[in-house]
Amino acid sequence: MGFLNRTITKVFKNPSLGHPNPTKELPKEPIKEKLQDNIQYIKTTLGNSTDLVIREFFIGSKHQIKAAIFYTDGLADSKAIQDFILESLILELPDPSLDTQTTNYQLLKDHMLTVGDIKDTTEFNSLFTSLLSGDVILLLNGYTKGFTIGMRDWKDRGVTESATETVIRGPKEAFTESLRTNTALIRRKIKDPNLWLETQQIGRVTQTDVALMYINGIVSDEILQEVHSRLDRIDIDGILESGYIEELIEDETYTPFPTIHHTERPDVIAAALMEGKVAILVDGTPIVMTVPTLFVSFMQTAEDYYQRADVSTLVRMLRYFSIFISLLAPSLYVAITTFHQEMLPTTLLISLAAQREGVPLPAFIEALLMELAFEIIREASVRMPQTIAQSVSIVGTLVIGTAAVDAGIVSAAMLIVVAITAISSFVLPSFDLALTIRMLRFPMMFLAASFGLFGIIIGVIAIVLHMCSLRSFGIPYLSPFAPYNLADQKDTFFRMPHWAMFTRPRLINKKNIVREKSSPPEKPGDLTEE
Structure with a gap:
C-alpha cells in the first residue's frame, strides 16, 4: 500500500508520469536564417510525413533569392498555388537593383504575391499550426521570417437540408463541418x-x-x-x-x-x-x-415564428402537453392500477381487470419490460443502416408487441400506454430534452410503484426544485417562470404576434431591451361600401 500511495502521489505531482508517451507540444522557437536548416527542421518535426509537399525554387529569372513553399497535400489548393504563387515568383523581379533584405521581403508582399490572405510568421509554433490547417508557408533564404498564405481547399459536405430539424415552412439550409x-x-x-x-x-x-x-x-x-x-x-x-x-x-x-x-x-x-x-x-x-x-428554448422551433401566432400557440401548447404524457403516462398507469383503482370508472376498471387476469407480472414490471424493449428497438434503429432501420423498427415493434399480448406477458392497455408515450416523446423539438424525459421516466415509474400518486407528486416536486436550482451562465434556467417575469411571458406557453414582442428577454439582455417599435396593423375599411 505504501508503494502504491507513493506512485499515485508522483503521478499527480507530475502528470506526464501517468502516460508512457506524453504529448509533445509544438516547438516555440524562431525561424532560422538558412533555408536548408528550416526545411530540415520542418521535415524532422513532422516525421517526414508523405503528405508534406516542399517545393524549392529561385525567385526571378536571375536567381536573386532562393525560396521554398510548404503545404499539406489535400488541405491546400494546389492549382491556386501554381497560378498565384509559383508563376508570380519565378518571373523576373520588377527592379533587380533592390537587393536589401527588408526591401526584397516587402517587395514580394506588396507587388508579387497576388493573393488576399497573407500574414507574416516568425515562429515555428504558428508556422506548424497554419501549415497543418491548410495554409501555404513561404520561406526565403537569409530571412528569419516568412509568409503564411491562406489557400485552404479541403473537401466538405456542402450546404444541405437539416436531417434532424425539419420544417414545413422556412429555410432548408443547415450548417456543415466547415x-x-x-x-x-x-x-x-x-x-x-x-x-x-x-x-x-x-x-x-x-x-x-x-x-x-x-x-x-x-x-x-x-x-x-x-x-x-x-x-x-x-x-x-x-x-x-x-x-x-x-x-x-x-x-x-x-x-x-x-x-x-x-x-x-x-x-x-x-x-x-x-x-x-x-x-x-x-x-x-x-x-x-x-x-x-433557458428551458423554454427547448420547446421552441424556428417554424413557430414563420406561421401565424394562433397556430404557433396551439402547436406549442401541444408540445407542453406531450412532455407531460411522455414523462408521466406509464407512471400514472402503474399508480392507478396498483393503488388507486377507485379513480377509474367501473366499466373501464372491469375492462382493465379482465385484460390483466392472465398477466403474471405486476404493473410496474410489465411497464418496465415494455419500456426497455422499446428503448432497445429505438436505439437499434438509430445504429442500423438507414436502408433497413425503418423496416426493422416497425416490424420489430409490431411483432414484439403482438406476441407479448398474445402470450399473456403484458396487457393490451399497457401496450397502448407505451405507444402513446413513445409517440409523445417524438413531438419534442429538442432531442436532448427528449433524452432527459426518457431518463426520468424510469425513476418516476419506480416512485409510482412504491407510493402511488403521492410518489409521482414527490418526483415532480423534486424535478421542479432541481430545475429551479440550475443556471446557464448565471441566468436562472426556468426564467421567465421562476423568477416570474410578466413582460417575458409573450413567448413561453404561447407566442404573441410579432408586433407585440417588442422587447428582448430581460434577464439575458439588459443593455438593449427594445427590438421593435411597431404597432398593431390597422384594419382596412370595407371595400364594398360606397
Whole structure:
C-alpha cells in the first residue's frame, strides 16, 4: 500500500508520469536564417510525413533569392498555388537593383504575391499550426521570417437540408463541418457590422478552431466575459466535436437537463444572436451552440415564428402537453392500477381487470419490460443502416408487441400506454430534452410503484426544485417562470404576434431591451361600401 500511495502521489505531482508517451507540444522557437536548416527542421518535426509537399525554387529569372513553399497535400489548393504563387515568383523581379533584405521581403508582399490572405510568421509554433490547417508557408533564404498564405481547399459536405430539424415552412439550409461556411451562413442572415466574430484554437493536439459570434451592443458584457473565461480555462488534448466544449463549460455537470442549446439551423442561431445570446461554433461539426439557455428554448422551433401566432400557440401548447404524457403516462398507469383503482370508472376498471387476469407480472414490471424493449428497438434503429432501420423498427415493434399480448406477458392497455408515450416523446423539438424525459421516466415509474400518486407528486416536486436550482451562465434556467417575469411571458406557453414582442428577454439582455417599435396593423375599411 505504501508503494502504491507513493506512485499515485508522483503521478499527480507530475502528470506526464501517468502516460508512457506524453504529448509533445509544438516547438516555440524562431525561424532560422538558412533555408536548408528550416526545411530540415520542418521535415524532422513532422516525421517526414508523405503528405508534406516542399517545393524549392529561385525567385526571378536571375536567381536573386532562393525560396521554398510548404503545404499539406489535400488541405491546400494546389492549382491556386501554381497560378498565384509559383508563376508570380519565378518571373523576373520588377527592379533587380533592390537587393536589401527588408526591401526584397516587402517587395514580394506588396507587388508579387497576388493573393488576399497573407500574414507574416516568425515562429515555428504558428508556422506548424497554419501549415497543418491548410495554409501555404513561404520561406526565403537569409530571412528569419516568412509568409503564411491562406489557400485552404479541403473537401466538405456542402450546404444541405437539416436531417434532424425539419420544417414545413422556412429555410432548408443547415450548417456543415466547415467553420468558415457556417460563419458565412450566419452573415447572410445578419448583415450588421456589429456582428462580431472571434476565433481561438483549443486543444493541444488538434488545435481546433473555436469561434464566438455575438452582436455588439446587444449582448450582455457580463455574459460575454463569462464565456471568454470558461473557454480560456479549457486545457485538453483535443476537441473533436462541440460536445467536448459543451461538457467543459456548462454550469452543472450532474443534471439530466441540458443547459446549453445547440442546433444546426442558421436561422435559429440568427434569432438567438438578436436576443443577446452568444453563439459558439466549432470547426469540424455542423452543431452550433448558444448560451445562455433557458428551458423554454427547448420547446421552441424556428417554424413557430414563420406561421401565424394562433397556430404557433396551439402547436406549442401541444408540445407542453406531450412532455407531460411522455414523462408521466406509464407512471400514472402503474399508480392507478396498483393503488388507486377507485379513480377509474367501473366499466373501464372491469375492462382493465379482465385484460390483466392472465398477466403474471405486476404493473410496474410489465411497464418496465415494455419500456426497455422499446428503448432497445429505438436505439437499434438509430445504429442500423438507414436502408433497413425503418423496416426493422416497425416490424420489430409490431411483432414484439403482438406476441407479448398474445402470450399473456403484458396487457393490451399497457401496450397502448407505451405507444402513446413513445409517440409523445417524438413531438419534442429538442432531442436532448427528449433524452432527459426518457431518463426520468424510469425513476418516476419506480416512485409510482412504491407510493402511488403521492410518489409521482414527490418526483415532480423534486424535478421542479432541481430545475429551479440550475443556471446557464448565471441566468436562472426556468426564467421567465421562476423568477416570474410578466413582460417575458409573450413567448413561453404561447407566442404573441410579432408586433407585440417588442422587447428582448430581460434577464439575458439588459443593455438593449427594445427590438421593435411597431404597432398593431390597422384594419382596412370595407371595400364594398360606397
